[in-house]
Amino acid sequence: MSITRRTFALGLTALGLSACTNQVLRTAPRGAKPVAELPADLRPTPNPGYTDWVQGFKSRAAAQGITETTLTAAFRNAGYLPGVVDRDRNQVEFKRSLEDYLAIAASDERISKGRAAFARHRTTLNRLESTYGVEAEIICAIWGLESLYGERRGNVPVISATSTLAYDGRRGALFEKQLLAALQILQSGDITADRLTGSWAGAMGHTQFIPTSYQAFAVDYTGDGRRDIWSEDPTDALASTAAYLQKNGWTRGVTWGAEAGPGAPAGRIIQPQEGGPEFSVTRNFNVIKRYNNSDAYAIGVGHLSDRITGGGPLRGSFPPDAYGLTKDDRITLQQRLAAQGFDPGGADGVIGSKTRAAISDYQARNGLPVTGEPSRDLLRRLG
Incomplete structure (x- = not known):
């Protein structure tokens, strides 16, 4: 795809996790909150320039097949969100060490909750593995990294977020494309405007699909007529993630890789952190990177998947940090x-x-x- 999840929200998912500290980025509680409960800077604020821009955009959207009914419903409670612009302009590509990254990606909490989620949804995950050829534990690990198994899905209205960023103009063309895709999602009947929520940059649902990725890869696995990645039931979201990986070249039966050494699969050897462990990675490692183009993210998914299914910690050690501390x-x-x-x-x-x-x-x-x-x-x- 020309627009990847990484180029869409660079900094949001620079390494798949928060650049802030000791937490995943998406700290919104489960499900959508009423607008009144959002932080003040993520509530609609009067902005005449934005209002004028929306009127012009509606004409462009109508020319792309978006109906007046859809536009009215979508923008009824939408508005300019100053906090979205602030977050977009102040992003930094934080460079965590792999050791720090894995301390978050495969924390004790994420492993224990992952094992519980894997057991709870084992039947569904096994069916998805059979359907798409993507290992159940890989699907579960991506779920864990993206939303802590559904606990942190994001609660910012997607129409407000993407229209604000499209109007702001720093990445206007990209976000106008996401806004149009979000409107197409509404028009298809997959979700209602009040439930179309996500991160401040519009990544949505259990596994944080951007609107264009949703359009390309989301599936209605439950057969209820809607591709509902927002539901308390994560089935459609997990199936959509499996479909994403399958369509991006996942090879059935091939592991992601492993820490280099005895028993590791033959593959390309990488050492993301100087002095740290080496890894032997396969072509499926590169497919995981289509979800987030980062070696650390792909190792995080792979290692977490191994820990969820009973694997142990890495054998290799990491060197002291720049301060001389282990x-x-x-x-x-x-x-x-x-x-x-x-x-x-x-x-x-x-x-x-x-x-x-x-x-x-x-x-x-x-x-x-x-x-x-x-x-x-x-x-x-x-x-």
């Missing part, structure tokens, strides 16, 4: 900060914004230069 050191630092009343946002060994804020607070309270950066000296002080 993962165990960073976990200890976070634990010691928390013990002294400074909230690092958890103790997973990932130094994100909450941990840096906690370090800054500790430094300020103890008369130290405020850098927000970890160090071996800080670890000793906290001990």
Whole structure:
């Protein structure tokens, strides 16, 4: 496809997870919220320029076959969302190490919830594997990375989000195409305007399809006449993900790869983090990257899928970080900060914004230069 999930929301899914800290990006609770419960900057705000743009767009949409009925329903409660523009303009392509990435992608929480979800939906996942040739655990792992098994699907109205970004103009043509696709989804009857929700950039449902990807790959696996990737029942979303991978070249019966060493499949050897483990990856690894064009994302999916089905942690170790700290050191630092009343946002060994804020607070309270950066000296002080 010319528009991939990565080019659509670069920064949103730069590595498939939040660039912020210790959490996945999509932190909206399950299901859609009323607009009044969204953050203030993600509620419609009067903007005459946007209103004029929408009127012009409606003419273009009508020329593409969108009916007046669809346009009226779609834009009835839609509006300009200033927070969407702010998020789009302030994106940064964060460069997490693979070690940090996997600490989030294959966290204890994501593994335990993945095993529970896999057991709960095993019949459906096995049917999808039989239908599409994509291993059940791979489908489940993508679900886990994209929305924490449906817990974090996003609650921003897609029409408002995509129209705001199309009007803003930084990537106007791209988002106008997404807006038109969203209107086509509404017109097809797959979803109603009030339930058409997703991330701030319009990625939707359990496995975070953008509107054009939905148009190309979504399926009605339940046979109810709607391709409902938003439902509490994840079947259509999981089937759509399997269809996406199949149509992008997934080879039945071929593993994604494995950590290099005894028993690893023959394949291309990669080492995404210098000094860290090497991986032997297959052509199906490249298919996973069609979902998100990142080696770390594809390894995250593969490794999480292995852990969901009972596999163990990686055997290889990662080198100390730029501060000379190992993962165990960073976990200890976070634990010691928390013990002294400074909230690092958890103790997973990932130094994100909450941990840096906690370090800054500790430094300020103890008369130290405020850098927000970890160090071996800080670890000793906290001990």
